[in-house]
Amino acid sequence: MGKEKEYISRRDFLKTVAASGAAVSGLSACAGPSGKNDKTGTAGPGEMTYRTNPNTGDKVSLLGFGMMRLPFIKGRKAEDGRDIIDQETVDRMVDYAIGHGVNYFDTSPAYSQGLSEQATGLALSRYPRDRYFIATKLSNFDESTHSAEASKQMYHDSMKFLKTDYIDYYLLHSLSNMKDFRKRYVDNGMMDFLMEERAAGRIRNLGFSYHGxxxxxxxxxxxxxxxxxxxxxxxxxxxxxxxxxKIKSKNTNADYMYYELEKRNIPVVIMEPLLGGRLSRVPENIMKEFKEREPEMSVASWAFRFVGSYPGVLTALSGMTRMEHLQDNLATYSPLKPLTEDELAFLHHIGHMMMQFKTVPCNDCKYCMPCPYGIDIPAILLHYNKCVNEDNIPTSSGSPEYRKARRAYLVGYDRSVPKLRQADRCTGCGQCNPHCPQGIDIPKELHRIDAYIEKLKQETL
Ligand code: SF4
Ligand code: SF4
Structure with missing residues (x-):
């Protein structure tokens, strides 16, 4: 582990310790009064760790609720063909989150088939407006909304759906390159408009999310x-x-961005602390390492502790669909137990191990959906990643576990992805590619996976 230790510079480590509760320049951290989780891993109310936004004084819960993967009612569709949000479950989870100190809710006009803002507005508006912070976005997915007029409509619709007359944290959604930034936000006058809205107090904080x-x-x-x-x-x-x-050349390492922001005293909001679930569904050999080290601690909690240990982090978003995810995340931050230097080195070692596996960096965001030809893109990629992680990708029919792995791949594939939505139906039209924030060349990956599946089926590996 000696090499891993070099990974943690003294500067990093001192900052990490500072995050445990001492005030630091910029954001300050504070924990709730009792500071203990019970043995079941459920957090009690009043124990959440908060970070203070140095610019506004907002006391923001370290756990932020990402409203991008809201539950739908199974088997029911609305007249417009979209699924129907299970509002009762959303309300119940929001109630539980607020009851346990969560006060930051992140949504967007693009999330959950365009239904997230309404569902979030319905759930939150049952509470006094000063109990929570709303983050939403000027989204960039649908080109028909890029004119100034349509953009302003999107902004006003957000306020309407969220039942509010101001937005606490407003983002330019998913900036990735200069050309799109200029076209979507600058040349149409929207940056000037949003800065005017900020000056008027209807936007309290203006920022952007980044994938570039x-x-x-x-x-x-x-x-x-x-x-x-x-x-x-x-x-x-x-x-x-x-x-x-290394995962994707168009991305930027998070350490670089974090320190660039920190030195400008700009609060950092974290997305994908679990890398779309990849850091909770780890391969078995890695799971074993986690469990040997901390049998009681969930694998996901390590990832949340990692991001929470950096004091410039205002809040870490988690797109929680199920109550147990919410409870586990609450337990991790109620209060945060910052990683020690040794634990940070352990995670570096784990990261290094994970890089040995060649998974596709899909995080199940579903921005590429729907495919006009009905392909279930994330389900295909996630099944492939799952099999890689579980060592069920035979490379030759001569390998010892070939039969078992072949069966696991093919049977699992038919279960996870209906036949009509599988990779062999992809026409290669490329319509999905511009929507993928991870920069995955989707048709290329689908064709590669399909070619592999064909070899498995024909037994020609
Ligand atoms: S390239 Fe394939 S997956 Fe992408 S939109 Fe076209 S048919 Fe669908
Ligand atoms: S392929 Fe890209 S856009 Fe589609 S779900 Fe995966 S990460 Fe999201």
Missing amino acids: HKEFFDYLMSVHDRYHWDFVQIQMNYLDWEYAE
Whole structure:
């Protein structure tokens, strides 16, 4: 583990310790009064760790509720063909979250088939407005909404759906390159409009979420004086910390972005602390390492502790669909137990191990959906990743576990992805590619996976 230890610079470690509760320059951290979880791993009310936004004084819960994977009612569709949100479950989870100190809710016009803002508004508006912070976005997925008029409509619709007359944290959604930034947000006058809205107090904090390369991130930092970014949302977890650029060349390592933001005193909001679930569904050999080290601690909690240990982090978003996810995350941050230097080195070692597995960096965000030809893109990629992680990708019919692995792949594939939605139906039209924030060349990956499946089926490996 000696090499891993070098990974933690003294600067990092001292910052990490500072996150345990002492005030630091910029954000300050504080925990609730009792500071203990019970043995079942459920958090008690009043124990949440909060971070203070230095610009507004907002006391923000370290756990933020990402409203992007809301539950739907199974087997029911609305007249417009969209699924129907299970509002009762959403309300119940929001109640539980608020009851346990969560006060940051992140949504977007693009989430949950465009239904997230309404569902979030319905759930939150049952509470006094000063009990919670709302984050939403000027989304960029549908080109028909990119004119100034349509963009302003999107902004006003967000307020209407969220039943509010101000937005606490407003983001330019998923910036990734200069051309799109200029076209979507600058040339149409929207940046000027949003800054006016901020001056008028209807936007309390203006920032952006980021999925792009380092040069463009540097550019956005260089125009901080012009735009005054109040916060920035980045993809950060113990894999993206130092491997994001290796996973996908157009991405930026999270450590770089974090320190660039920290030195400008810009609060950092974290997305994908679990890398779309990949850091909770780890391969069996890695699971074993986690369990040997901390048998009682969930694998996901390590990832949440990692991001929470950095004091410039205002809140870490988790898209929680199930109550047990919420409870586990609450337990991790109620209060946060920052990682020790040795634990950080352990996670570095785990990250290094995970990089040995060649999974596709799909995080199940579903932005590529729906495919006009009905392909279930994330289900195909996730099944492939699952099999890689479980060592069920035979490389030759001569390998000892070939029969078992072949069966696990093929049977699991038919169970996870209906026949008509499988990779062999992809026409290669490429319509999905521009929507993928991970920059995955989707048709290329689907064709590669399909070719592999064909070999498995024909037994020609
Ligand atoms: S490339 Fe394939 S998966 Fe993507 S939209 Fe076209 S048919 Fe669907
Ligand atoms: S392929 Fe890309 S857009 Fe589609 S679910 Fe995966 S990460 Fe999201």
